[in-house]
Amino acid sequence: MSCPAKQSSVPPVDFEGDPMTIVYTLGFTAIVIAISLGYRKLWTAYWDHRIGPLGMRRIGKxxxxxxxxxxxxxxxxxxxxxxxxxxxxxxxxxxxxxxxxxxxxxxxxxxxxxxxxHDRQFCFAQWYEPTPKGGEEVNKSPKEEPEKGTTAWWNLRPHWTCLTQRKVPRLTLVKTEIWVPDPHSRDYDEEDEYVKSGGCLVVKFPFTPSLNPLNIWSVFVARLVTWNWKSELTVTFRVPLNPTSSQVREKGYASDKFNIFMDYPSGLNMSSEIPGQTWKQLRYALGLSNRLALFRLDLTKNRNxxxxxxxxxxxxxxxxxxxxxxxxxxxxxxxxxxxxxxxxxxxxxxxxxxxxxxxxxxxxxxxxxxxxxxxxxxxxxxxxxxxxxxxxxxxxxxxxxxxxxxxxxxxxxxxxxxxxxxxxxxxxxxxxxxxxxxxxxxxxxxxxxxxxxxxxxxxxxxxxxxxxxxxxxxxxxx
CATH class of the missing domain: 2.40.33 (M1 Pyruvate Kinase; Domain 3)
Structure with missing residues (x-):
C-alpha cells in the first residue's frame, strides 16, 4: 500500500505586490455589512409599519x-x-x-x-400667552374684571387651547392607530403596561429634516417602506389608551383645564409620554412655535x-x-x-x-x-x-x-x-x-x-x- 503523495503547503499571499486586492476586499466587506444593516433597518421599519405593538390587534377598516x-x-x-x-x-x-x-x-x-x-378621547393643545393690543400693557387690569371662568376671563390669563384644522390645517397629516389587547395573540402579556391601560394609541406624522449624510439613508428607507418616493420620514410615538388610576399616579399625569372654543374641560396632560425631540419635530411639522401638550379625556370629570x-x-x-x-x-x-x-x-x-x-x-x-x-x-x-x-x-x-x-x-x-x-x-x-x-x-x-x-x-x-x-x-x- 503506497503512501499518499506529500501535499505541499500553500504559500502565503503577498498583498504587498497587489494593493488593489486590499481595496477590493475592504470594499466588498463594507458592501456586505451595509446590505446586512440596511436589510435589518428596512425589515424593522417594515415590521413596525405593518404590525404594530406586540400582543395587540388594530381597530379599524x-x-x-x-x-x-x-x-x-x-x-x-x-x-x-x-x-x-x-x-x-x-x-x-x-x-x-x-x-x-x-x-x-x-x-x-x-x-x-x-x-x-374611541372618538376624540385625545386633544393636542398649545400654550396661549396674552399679548398687548394697540400698545396697551398686557397685564393692565380691565375696568371691570370679567366673571371667573368665562372666555373673557381666560383670555387675560395664560392657558392651554386646543389645536384644530381651522388654524392648523396640517393636523390632518397626523394619523392615529388604535390597538387593543388581543388575548389570543401569542405575544399577549397581562403585565404589559399597554394591556393594563386597555390598549395603545399610535400616533404618526410626517417630518423631513434638511438632508445630510447622517439622515439620507433614513429618508431612503422611509420612501422604500411606503413605496412612495415623495414620502416624508414618519415620526411615531405611542401613549396608553386609557391609563388606570394607578398608572396616572405613577406617571404623574396632571389634570388641567384647556380651551375648546367657549368651553374649558379638564384633561389628563400626558405630554411626559412623548420625548422632547418628538415634540420639536411635531411643532416643526405643524408650523408652530408655542409649547404643545397632549390631553386625554379625564373620565373622573364629566364634560356635561x-x-x-x-x-x-x-x-x-x-x-x-x-x-x-x-x-x-x-x-x-x-x-x-x-x-x-x-x-x-x-x-x-x-x-x-x-x-x-x-x-x-x-x-x-x-x-x-x-x-x-x-x-x-x-x-x-x-x-x-x-x-x-x-x-x-x-x-x-x-x-x-x-x-x-x-x-x-x-x-x-x-x-x-x-x-x-x-x-x-x-x-x-x-x-x-x-x-x-x-x-x-x-x-x-x-x-x-x-x-x-x-x-x-x-x-x-x-x-x-x-x-x-x-x-x-x-x-x-x-
Missing part, C-alpha cells in the same frame, strides 16, 4: 374606504323611491381618536354617553352638555361629551354632501375642488334620504336603538381643508361660501348648516352601530341653535 364609490355618478343622487323606507342605511363610520387629526374608519363602534368609544340636548330628566342621565366641538355624535346624509359638492364643482375655481365626504368629519354617514331631508329630524332609530337629534351642524371653514394634503383653500373658501349663501337655515346661527348633531338615549348606551344598519326617522320638528355651553342657556326640546 383596512383597504378601500366604504365611501370610495361616492365619486360614482349613480351614487351622487338619492333614489327618491327609498325616501321613507327601510333602504336608508349606515354607509360608513368614523372615529377621530385625537381631535382634528386624520380619521379612522371602522365597521362598527360601541356607543358611549360621550360618543363613540346642555345647549340643545335633552335635560337630565328627559334622558334619565346627564348628557355629556368628549372633546367634540358641541355634541357626542354627528350624522351626515350623503346626498346632502353630494348636492353641496356638485354646486362647488360648477364654480370656476383657481384650485380645483375635490369632492370628499371626509371634509365634513362626521361619525355616521348614511344613504337613502333626499338632499337636506335631515334638517328637521328630532329623533331617529339606527339599528334597534333611538337617538335624539338635538340640532343642526353649523359649519366653519374646516371643510375647505383637503383631508389628504392639509391645504386650506381659504382664498376660494369652498364649500364654506356656498353653505353661507344657501344654507343659513337656523335662526340661532348665521353659519351655513350641513349635517345633524345627536345625543344617544339611555338605552342606546353600550350598543353597537354597524355599517349596514337600517336608519328610520321617528320624529320631526323645529330646531334653534344654541351657542353658549352654560346650563342656564339650555334650550327646552322644541
Amino acid at each position: 383596512q383597504g378601500d374606504r366604504n365611501l370610495s364609490r361616492e365619486f360614482a355618478k349613480e351614487y351622487q343622487k338619492s333614489d327618491e323611491k327609498t325616501v321613507g323606507k327601510d333602504e336608508w342605511r349606515v354607509e360608513a363610520l368614523f372615529d377621530y381618536p385625537i381631535k382634528s387629526t386624520y380619521p379612522i374608519e371602522v365597521q362598527e363602534s360601541v356607543v358611549q354617553a360621550h360618543g363613540f368609544e 352638555l346642555y345647549k340643545c340636548a335633552p335635560n337630565e330628566e328627559q334622558l334619565d342621565y346627564q348628557a355629556r361629551l368628549s372633546y367634540q366641538d358641541s355634541y357626542p355624535l354627528s350624522i351626515q346624509n350623503m346626498s346632502s354632501i353630494m348636492a353641496t359638492e356638485e354646486e362647488c364643482l360648477k364654480k370656476k375655481l383657481e384650485i380645483k375642488f375635490t369632492p370628499d365626504s371626509r371634509r365634513y368629519r362626521g361619525n355616521i354617514y348614511i344613504s337613502g334620504p333626499k338632499p337636506f331631508d335631515e334638517d328637521d329630524w328630532t329623533q331617529i332609530q339606527i339599528g334597534d336603538h333611538k337617538y335624539h337629534v338635538s340640532c343642526r351642524t353649523t359649519r366653519c371653514q374646516l371643510p375647505t381643508n383637503d383631508p389628504d394634503t392639509g391645504i386650506l383653500t381659504m382664498k376660494q373658501n369652498e364649500p364654506q361660501n356656498w353653505l353661507k349663501k344657501n344654507r343659513r337655515i337656523d335662526a340661532g346661527s348665521d353659519a351655513g348648516c350641513l349635517g345633524m348633531q345627536m345625543v344617544p338615549t339611555k338605552e342606546a348606551i353600550g350598543s353597537v352601530i354597524r355599517v349596514g344598519d337600517v336608519v328610520k326617522v321617528l320624529r320631526r320638528g323645529e330646531h334653534l341653535y344654541v351657542t353658549k355651553p352654560d346650563p342656564e342657556f339650555q334650550r327646552p326640546v322644541l
